Amino acid sequence: MVSNISRVLLVEDNPAHAKLMMxxxxxxxxxxxxxxxxxxxxxxxxxxxxxxxxxxxxxxxLVLLDLRIPKFDGLTVLGRIKQDPALKQIPVVILTTSDADSDVREATDRFANSYLVKPIEYLQFVNLMRSVGAYWTELNHRASS
Structure with missing residues (x-):
């Protein structure tokens, strides 16, 4: 059974990161x-x-969400998603450069489905994104929409 992930919202302000992720x-x-x-x-x-x-x-x-984004930060966006009855079931994966315990705790408190720290090294970043892609598109099971 396939996970039925066919639409992803990527929220990322770094153009190089966004290009690599896509x-x-x-x-x-x-x-x-x-x-x-x-x-x-x-x-x-x-x-x-x-x-x-x-x-x-x-x-x-699926939403892939950076924490350090302009206008409303990622924690604000996460909170709004998880408070809304129509959106709260959408998995939100935090992909950020921050490994601060306070950020991890706040994201967890706001019901992030996963918290991943972006590696600085290019190949490690590619491998992380391949793992994210494999998990959410091939391995994870979700109810049909």
């Missing part, structure tokens, strides 16, 4: 749709179908 995720499925936004305000507009995303009809099956 390229690595594309290795798992030609049909994997990855939408990228670079700040918390755009992420919330996407998820709540407002602003330029008001005509977006489908929600993502």
């Amino acid at each position: 390229r690595t995720l594309s290795e798992f499925s030609q049909s994997l749709d990855v939408d990228h936004v670079s700040d918390g305000e755009a992420a919330l507009a996407y998820l709540f179908h407002t602003g330029k995303f008001e005509h977006k009809t489908q929600l993502p099956h």
Whole structure:
């Protein structure tokens, strides 16, 4: 059984990280749709179908969320997702450079499904993203939507 992950929202303000993440995720499925936004305000507009995303009809099956993003930080976005009845079942994976205990604790308190620290070294970052892709697109089971 496949995990049914076909839409991912990537919330990442670093263009190099975003490009690497999208390229690595594309290795798992030609049909994997990855939408990228670079700040918390755009992420919330996407998820709540407002602003330029008001005509977006489908929600993502997975959110990959950086903590250090402009406008609204990742913890704020995470909190809004997990407080909303229509969004709270969407898995949210924190992908950040912060390994601070306070950030891990706050993300856990706001019901992050996973907390991963981005490695500085390129190959380790690629391998991390391959692991994320394999887990969420091939190994993880979720209920059909």
